[in-house]
Amino acid sequence: MKNYFTSLLIALVTVPVFSQHGSVTGSVVDGSTGQPVDFSVVALLSARDSSLVTGMMTGKGGKFSLQNVQEGKYILRFSLVGYNNRYIPVEITASKPEVHLGPVKLDISSVDLQTVTVTGEKPLIENKIDRKVFNVSESMMAATGTATDILKQVPSVSVDAEGNISLRGSENVVILINGKPSTISGENSAAILQQMPANMIENIEVITNPSAKYDPDGVTGIININLKKNVRMGTYGSVTFNAGTNNKYNGNVTLNYQVGKMNLSASYAGRYNEWSGWGNSWKESYLNDTTTASTRQHDVSTDIDYSHMGRLSMDYTFSEKTSAGYMGSFMQRHSTDLDEAWYNKEMMKVLADSSHNTNDEKGGGWNSDHTIYLVRKYDKKGQELRFNLSRSDSKGFHHTQFSQEHMVPLSYLAYQRDALEGRQALTTLQLDYTHPVTEKITLESGWKSIFGTQENDYRYDSLLNNVWKTDVNQTNHFIYHSQIHAAYATLKQEIGSFGYQVGLRGEYFGRQFELINTGENHAKTFWNLYPTVHLQQKLNESNEIMLSYSRRVFRPDPRSLNPFVHYYSPLTFAKGNPALNPEYVNSFEAGHTYKWEKNSISTTLYYRQTVNQITRMSMIVDTVKTMITSVNMNKSSAYGFDVNAIVYLARWWFINASSSVFNYRIDATNVNGVSKQKMNYSFKLISNIMVPRVINFQVSGFYRTGFITPQGEMSPFYSVDAGLRKDVLKGKGTIIFNVSDIFNTMRFSMKASDVTFSQEMVRKRESRVLYLGFTYRFGEPAQQSQQRQRQNRQQEENNHNNEGMMENVF
Numbered sequence: 001m002k003n004y005f006t007s008l009l010i011a012l013v014t015v016p017v018f019s020q021h022g023s024v025t026g027s028v029v030d031g032s033t034g035q036p037v038d039f040s041v042v043a044l045l046s047a048r049d050s051s052l053v054t055g056m057m058t059g060k061g062g063k064f065s066l067q068n069v070q071e072g073k074y075i076l077r078f079s080l081v082g083y084n085n086r087y088i089p090v091e092i093t094a095s096k097p098e099v100h101l102g103p104v105k106l107d108i109s110s111v112d113l114q115t116v117t118v119t120g121e122k123p124l125i126e127n128k129i130d131r132k133v134f135n136v137s138e139s140m141m142a143a144t145g146t147a148t149d150i151l152k153q154v155p156s157v158s159v160d161a162e163g164n165i166s167l168r169g170s171e172n173v174v175i176l177i178n179g180k181p182s183t184i185s186g187e188n189s190a191a192i193l194q195q196m197p198a199n200m201i202e203n204i205e206v207i208t209n210p211s212a213k214y215d216p217d218g219v220t221g222i223i224n225i226n227l228k229k230n231v232r233m234g235t236y237g238s239v240t241f242n243a244g245t246n247n248k249y250n251g252n253v254t255l256n257y258q259v260g261k262m263n264l265s266a267s268y269a270g271r272y273n274e275w276s277g278w279g280n281s282w283k284e285s286y287l288n289d290t291t292t293a294s295t296r297q298h299d300v301s302t303d304i305d306y307s308h309m310g311r312l313s314m315d316y317t318f319s320e321k322t323s324a325g326y327m328g329s330f331m332q333r334h335s336t337d338l339d340e341a342w343y344n345k346e347m348m349k350v351l352a353d354s355s356h357n358t359n360d361e362k363g364g365g366w367n368s369d370h371t372i373y374l375v376r377k378y379d380k381k382g383q384e385l386r387f388n389l390s391r392s393d394s395k396g397f398h399h400t401q402f403s404q405e406h407m408v409p410l411s412y413l414a415y416q417r418d419a420l421e422g423r424q425a426l427t428t429l430q431l432d433y434t435h436p437v438t439e440k441i442t443l444e445s446g447w448k449s450i451f452g453t454q455e456n457d458y459r460y461d462s463l464l465n466n467v468w469k470t471d472v473n474q475t476n477h478f479i480y481h482s483q484i485h486a487a488y489a490t491l492k493q494e495i496g497s498f499g500y501q502v503g504l505r506g507e508y509f510g511r512q513f514e515l516i517n518t519g520e521n522h523a524k525t526f527w528n529l530y531p532t533v534h535l536q537q538k539l540n541e542s543n544e545i546m547l548s549y550s551r552r553v554f555r556p557d558p559r560s561l562n563p564f565v566h567y568y569s570p571l572t573f574a575k576g577n578p579a580l581n582p583e584y585v586n587s588f589e590a591g592h593t594y595k596w597e598k599n600s601i602s603t604t605l606y607y608r609q610t611v612n613q614i615t616r617m618s619m620i621v622d623t624v625k626t627m628i629t630s631v632n633m634n635k636s637s638a639y640g641f642d643v644n645a646i647v648y649l650a651r652w653w654f655i656n657a658s659s660s661v662f663n664y665r666i667d668a669t670n671v672n673g674v675s676k677q678k679m680n681y682s683f684k685l686i687s688n689i690m691v692p693r694v695i696n697f698q699v700s701g702f703y704r705t706g707f708i709t710p711q712g713e714m715s716p717f718y719s720v721d722a723g724l725r726k727d728v729l730k731g732k733g734t735i736i737f738n739v740s741d742i743f744n745t746m747r748f749s750m751k752a753s754d755v756t757f758s759q760e761m762v763r764k765r766e767s768r769v770l771y772l773g774f775t776y777r778f779g780e781p782a783q784q785s786q787q788r789q790r791q792n793r794q795q796e797e798n799n800h801n802n803e804g805m806m807e808n809v810f
Helices: 001-016 113-118 147-150 189-194 782-809
Strands: 022-030 043-046 052-057 063-069 072-079 086-092 098-106 126-127 131-137 158-159 165-167 176-177 201-207 222-226 234-243 250-258 262-287 290-318 322-347 350-377 384-408 410-436 441-464 468-472 476-495 497-515 521-536 541-556 567-569 572-575 583-596 599-611 614-623 624-630 635-650 654-668 674-691 695-704 705-707 711-712 717-728 733-740 747-754 757-765 769-781
Touching: 022 072, 022 086, 043 063, 052 063, 072 098, 086 098, 098 541, 147 158, 147 189, 147 201, 410 567, 654 705, 674 705
Parallel strands: 022 098, 176 222, 572 624
Antiparallel strands: 022 063, 043 052, 043 072, 072 086, 126 131, 131 201, 158 165, 201 222, 234 250, 234 769, 250 262, 262 290, 262 757, 290 322, 322 350, 350 384, 384 410, 410 441, 441 468, 441 476, 476 497, 497 521, 521 541, 541 583, 567 572, 583 599, 599 635, 614 624, 635 654, 654 674, 674 695, 695 717, 705 711, 711 747, 717 733, 733 769, 747 757
């Protein structure tokens, strides 16, 4: 741009001065605000060959006046850094020697100066050789939503109405935080992610066939949530507040401060939400093809949850080769849930029980994650040794009080209550070494150890004669310990346009759990090898193909193993299975990516086979009660394809469309004699319209078909969201308006049956929410401040030079 101005000024100096009788006058204004634009360049070009005839810069008020113009046809060009050029044809004639244009509007360029000089906009989705990266800041839901809201937009990922997350149709997916195991991604991950602020997330990585460097956990792969870690130097930050319908509020504050070799970054976020929901269920029990009992239930619920989350990161550079840092986060959460249910039970088609049940639940707890790392670089480019020490802790509680008001056959009240206290700790030590053998060959190796502990203390009481008495048969104290020790090595090489990476991970896994009440103890150990292969061939600048294979594992969580019962309601309880074994998966993928300009289309074919798949089963107990437990079925398999396309329909409009189609087959003949399969598909679309200095508009939606279980089928679900974003206060402020689930379609419904029962259930949680929010940014990163200072100095110099030259010319 500097060269452009220099060339223009030289041209203006060398243009001879003609004494003509025509003139062109007018003013230049901002197309969105109508404010005058000073110092814009007005050039008069010959219509015949576009040569420069004369020109000037607009003065105060954006006014310009070109005098002494000969008769003829011309083109006026208006230009200024940060705006699109504007061209207007004009003609000077003897009958009309004066042309008055009035205000000429300039529209801001789609490539904004501030964007170019700072970091540039990231694409919404980046396709890499072994993963897809979803950049959260490019989603409208980032300002007001949660991690769960963002995951709904990520290709190949599905989130049902209850917040359960699945990848390519399987819920057996591992969720990492900053690439490491965390208590946030444990058994209560759905509830926690529904309260994690989206604007604290940098990006989400979907890794379906990870290399041997990564943990092999997860049937369909890894969802890695990277929290923000500001690395731009300077002092800057932001404040955000959002308000939603039906008493939903959230806000956050971020701050970055750089002192010498140290950079500090911190943020805090708070959320308060009130939710409502309802559900209906119907169930019949059978014995020898005779209906022995039927139940119907309708319930309504009101939930209140609030949470606080803080994050702190620090980097210190000791020298060019040695650096260290710390990253930490803390989250505290609390919830209350009041659930009322109206229940009817018929025995042999005669009303046997009618009751009004109330569940009053309170829960909460905290999670903390801390990581210390040390990086040592060597003289050889790319050679690096990295050490990480991570600690993740959580503590939580869940208290429920049940009351049953029976009307039939007798009128009486019954009260029960339970209390669950739990804690969890994970300690991770990791050492990674990267050694470039040559410029084209790289060897990576490392060691990782994870030590885990989980403790649950569960108590169940009943009110008898106005005295609370503990039910020892439903009270238990459960302690679980696990250890993982793994070593890995990978070899990567580039041979022209072909590249490969092979790896092998050897792993020891040991688990041991104890039931304090009974003294029962279970322990198992497992040794396994997990090979990985990745191949990549670049066909040309636009096309590349990829092949990959990995062996993976999914281990049962402690709750699935604990054999004691946990009541969700007086009629529904869960019981673990201590005999569960891990699932083992062989996963194959073949992919192709085509890129042109800013557009891309990626297609992935995949096949996976799972042995010992863990699945949940429902069983009728005592005629009407339902017990939920986990079992290993024989196997399952899935094959299908994913397609993800990013297409710019215009400079200001792009769409991201993704689809997943797969056939899912299960073999549960060892459990209930069932073997079945079904084609499934899902579709997602994000449309983003960007009108610079005016507004950004984004619409996103998804649809997923129903999917099968050994005992039944889940129903399809879909949703559409929309958002508007408008920058104000010269870019320092942003107004956000979001609507989630516009058509109010998100709900969870299912059917299940076997020879002993048939069941239908539907649940609906409040999902259509309107949010209005505002963000204010203060300060600026150091490199942006320095860049801006250079631009100001350059502008001053240009203005000074231009004034002198214009005086000489005109």
